[in-house]
Amino acid sequence: SQQGEEDPQALSIQEGENATMNCSYKTSINNLQWYRQNSGRGLVHLILIRSNEREKHSGRLRVTLDTSKKSSSLLITASRAADTASYFCATPQRGETSGSRLTFGEGTQLTVNP
Amino acid sequence: GAGVSQSPSNKVTEKGKDVELRCDPISGHTALYWYRQSLGQGLEFLIYFQGNSAPDKSGLPSDRFSAERTGGSVSTLTIQRTQQxxxxxxxxASSPAYGTSGGGQFFxxxxxxTVL
Structure with missing residues (x-):
């Protein structure tokens, strides 16, 4: 079963616009991770935010975490066509530390139109 | 190689046949994971190896699925009597160590x- 739920399921924007994706989870976590997947193949780790962090930046990515609401958001600023991909949030399963097996959300399919 | 490699990239088999899938993790990574991604089921955890510890097989969907990791490096996932x-x-995926909090997994x- 999926720990995380993401919304929207699909998002289509124009190049240069910002894209925001949201993730909710059910159990207590040590950290939350975001991954990108192109064309249904391998996932690429984007960013990890720990449970004691509220916000983290990496280049054009900004991730927030609200443990009281059990939710996280991923913001991509100044989007590019190359950002077109599926984006997943993932959390270590209950009771596990950060290096262990992950439970993934359903994913958001982002399309950035040139 | 610099990243995790898997072979074959595509496999088509007939129902009832056995298949073996291979994974070469990043050198030095002690943790290795197998996941499955299918329509309608999303990304599911299958099995996890960490060093010399007994693997966590809790995600394997049936006893037709098995995996081994030889010498703490290469892993093979075997599916017997494949079904559609x-x-x-x-x-x-692999990662440096259990409990590493600095980053995620490398896929x-x-x-x-495809099972016909």
């Missing part, structure tokens, strides 16, 4: 399995 519902992309490109 086994059709999916099988993803392997291979996956093996797309």
């Amino acid at each position: 519902e086994d059709s999916a992309v099988y993803l392997c 291979g490109p996956g093996t797309r399995l």
Whole structure:
């Protein structure tokens, strides 16, 4: 079963616009991770935010975490066509530390139109 | 190699046949994971190896699925008597160590399995 739920399921924007994706989870976590997947193949780790962090930046990515609401958001600023991909949030399963097996959300399919 | 590699990239088999999928993790990574991604089921954890510890097999969907990791490096996922519902992309990932909090897992490109 999926720990995380993401919304929207699909998002289509124009190049240069910002894209925001949201993730909710059910159990207590040590950290939350975001991954990108192109064309249904391998996932690429984007960013990890720990449970004691509220916000983290990496280049054009900004991730927030609200443990009281059990939710996280991923913001991509100044989007590019190359950002077109599926984006997943993932959390270590209950009771596990950060290096262990992950439970993934359903994913958001982002399309950035040139 | 610099990243996780998997072979074959695509596998088409007939129902009832056995298949073996291979994963070469990043050198020095002690943790290795197998996941499956299929339509309608999303990304599912299958099995996890950490060093010399007994693997966590809690995600394997049936006893037709097994995996081993030789010498703490290469891993093989075996599916016996394949069924059509086994059709999916099988993803392997590795990470430096259990409990590492500095980063996530490194994924291979996956093996797309099609059972006819």
